[in-house]
Amino acid sequence: VERMVSAVKFKEREAWADEDLATAGEEMAESYYRQSRSDLKGAREAARIATERRPQNGFAWTRLAELEFSFGRTREAREALAQGLEFTPRNARSHALQGFILSANNEIEAARASFEEAVRLDGSFGNGWLGLGLTKTRRGDLAAGRADLQTAATVEPTISMPELAM
Secondary structure, rough: HHHHHHHHOOOOOOOOHHHHHOOHHHHHHHHHHHHHHHOOOHHHHHHHHHHHOOOOOOHHHHHHHHHHHHOOOHHHHHHHHHHHHHOOOOOHHHHHHHHHHHOOOHHHHHHHHHHHHHHHHHOOOHHHHHHHHHHHHHHHHHHHHHHHHHHHHHEEEEEEEHOOOO
């Protein structure tokens, strides 16, 4: 819990020994903490270890996929995300990430469907609305795209747009 609180509040924390990270959940918290300290390689490594400790943890696989995608490692992101979706098919974060990966490959209609699924699963998840708005804008529907972007900002008002896409 201390790791997640430190990550969310962007606080320095005392160093923990690696042996203190005994569970997948602790590795996930470490991943978020390291990201909050701009250590994306360390965050990715902690997420990878979480998938090794709990190979059927879809949330850990999705976290790893997010970080692989942030490094431009699309193939690795797709592979990790496939595991995430297999184990947690109703995870809005997984569907939104799938939408961003599809968008990066210019598969806009498939991306739109993934973002719609993310919004259907969790209407308060800003990344779903953000991606949906971007796909609508890309198709030329500027008014609808703008409305979805506004919804993204409304459902998560304390997160900036660049943070929503993480």
